[in-house]
Amino acid sequence: MAVNNRSPLTAAGLLGPALAVTVIFLVIPLILLTGLSLYKGTPLDNDFEGITLGHYAAVLTDGFYMGTLWNTVKIAAGTTALALVFAFPTAQFLARSRSRFKSLFWLAIILPLFVGNAVRALGWMLAFSKGGVVDSLASQVGVHSADHLMYSTAAVLVGGTAVNLPYVILTLQSVIEQIDPSIEEASRSLGAAPFRTWWLVTLPLMAPGLLAASTLSFILAMNAYATPVLLGGPRFRMMAPAIADEIIVENNWPVGAVLAVVLIVVTLALTALLNGVVQRRVRRLAAA
Numbered sequence: 001m002a003v004n005n006r007s008p009l010t011a012a013g014l015l016g017p018a019l020a021v022t023v024i025f026l027v028i029p030l031i032l033l034t035g036l037s038l039y040k041g042t043p044l045d046n047d048f049e050g051i052t053l054g055h056y057a058a059v060l061t062d063g064f065y066m067g068t069l070w071n072t073v074k075i076a077a078g079t080t081a082l083a084l085v086f087a088f089p090t091a092q093f094l095a096r097s098r099s100r101f102k103s104l105f106w107l108a109i110i111l112p113l114f115v116g117n118a119v120r121a122l123g124w125m126l127a128f129s130k131g132g133v134v135d136s137l138a139s140q141v142g143v144h145s146a147d148h149l150m151y152s153t154a155a156v157l158v159g160g161t162a163v164n165l166p167y168v169i170l171t172l173q174s175v176i177e178q179i180d181p182s183i184e185e186a187s188r189s190l191g192a193a194p195f196r197t198w199w200l201v202t203l204p205l206m207a208p209g210l211l212a213a214s215t216l217s218f219i220l221a222m223n224a225y226a227t228p229v230l231l232g233g234p235r236f237r238m239m240a241p242a243i244a245d246e247i248i249v250e251n252n253w254p255v256g257a258v259l260a261v262v263l264i265v266v267t268l269a270l271t272a273l274l275n276g277v278v279q280r281r282v283r284r285l286a287a288a
Helices: 007-037 054-060 063-096 102-114 117-128 133-140 153-177 181-189 194-205 207-222 226-232 239-249 253-287
Strands: 039-042 047-051
Touching: 007 039, 007 253, 039 253, 054 063, 054 253, 063 102, 063 153, 063 207, 063 239, 063 253, 102 153, 117 133, 117 153, 117 226, 153 207, 153 226, 181 194, 194 207, 207 253, 226 239, 239 253
Parallel strands: none
Antiparallel strands: 039 047
16 A cells, blocks of 8 residues: 655645744744843833843832732633623523524624724723713613713723623534533433533533633733723723833833733733633533
């Protein structure tokens, strides 16, 4: 039987374009970013004075920057939790629905993805502002005013959840569709309640989708810019706006690069931790 000696070359040819794009648009910029964070001097004036870790020491010991980082983590975690809570029933419905209007439901989920985050945040600004939809509804139920929600943590959480929700729904739905309904039916036929079936059967089986959806939502929220700027206001602290301020307003590129590196490292570390926690939880459920 003839042996295909061209398979390694074929694989390299298939992987080559993707690898080149990754190197050019991800690896090289990260290397340059790291180098800039170690730059001692003024990069724009080509005033190179050597390499220093002083920028990292200044950022990591500064209460303002660490508070901003901690607030970013809290907002990302809260946004991810809210997105999962609202996405689960919607994804379950889409995966199991046989309605002829299913395509319309799909369209309603996908349509927001065609609108930029800044435009969606502007819509929430109008909703939260005085005389907006939320304020009007609050007045109808007897609440004096709800315009205080504008430029608040609650507004950022709502706006961030709305941005991430379509991604979470689509990720969970695709995994639920791959789960054989007969497995859930067998659990119920053996006397398990619907919630117990979901908790002990469906949830462990959809662990890959849960991990993917949580990771995607968390990363998007950690790096959000338009939502905290427009809905949180100028005093609301998150890392992406802080990085932009250091580079654009303060013209301090090395410190802005340090903040970006810290944000990347913390995001990757917390994502790995999240994946480990979820995987251990799923293994415990499967063993129960």
